[in-house]
Amino acid sequence: METGKLIKELRLKKGLTQEELASRTEVSARTIQRIENGEVDPRAYTLQMIANALEVDFSLFVENEPKEEVQANDEKNWSALLHLSGIVPLIIPTLLLWTNKKDKTNEVSHHYRAAISMQLCIWVISLIGLWIYWKTNQSIPIIIGLLIGSLVSIMNAVFALFDKPLINPFIKN
The missing domain is CATH 1.10.260.40 (lambda repressor-like DNA-binding domains)
Structure with a gap:
């Protein structure tokens, strides 16, 4: 009431x-x-x-005050944390965050798919960078790939906080 x-x-x-x-x-x-x-x-x-x-x-x-705004902020914070877990191209932290919140927030599945696909992109870029390093002894491609992946993960975390469309070519917003 x-x-x-x-x-x-x-x-x-x-x-x-x-x-x-x-x-x-x-x-x-x-x-x-x-x-x-x-x-x-x-x-x-x-x-x-x-x-x-x-x-x-x-x-x-x-106790009677509505808590919808607090829940919305909590959902945004968890979504942002999910994207920040993409900085480290390990799927385990993202998976743990998702399993903890998948039933408690509405949009966590969308953000989970976006974070996982970003991590997979970082893995592919890293593997290509390692191959280039192995063939040419140049570490610049792998460093640039990891920096770009981290930057995109940070930007997606900020976008999740402010309800902006995410940067991800594989996921439609």
């Missing part, structure tokens, strides 16, 4: 009008009305005053 609806329900159970609740707090009747209608989100201090006036515990309002 939204905080405003909860306040209204508690106020009505106490038999108070919005004006009476406002007089028991340092909040105007118009502000009480706007809170109850969901037009504004009350500050913690205002919620404390309302909780005191309604004789309820302040935590009732705090």
Whole structure:
């Protein structure tokens, strides 16, 4: 239940009008009305005053707050971490992260496929670089390949945090 609806329900159970609740707090009747209608989100201090006036515990309002934004940020953070695990071309850390979060976040499978395909690209570039090193004794291709792969993994992690399309030729966004 939204905080405003909860306040209204508690106020009505106490038999108070919005004006009476406002007089028991340092909040105007118009502000009480706007809170109850969901037009504004009350500050913690205002919620404390309302909780005191309604004789309820302040935590009732705090526990009632929606956690969707926190979950969305957590999902973005895990997706970014998944891409950062691609810096090291080992599939094990990425696989461990994916198995830990695959049932808890919505878009983790998309980010997992992107991170794994990037790691596979880094492996292929590394193998080609090793072959060039073996034939010509030049280590520059392998170093450039690893740097580009790491840079793309870091950029994808940042893009995952800001909901931007990922850099990956093999995965459609």
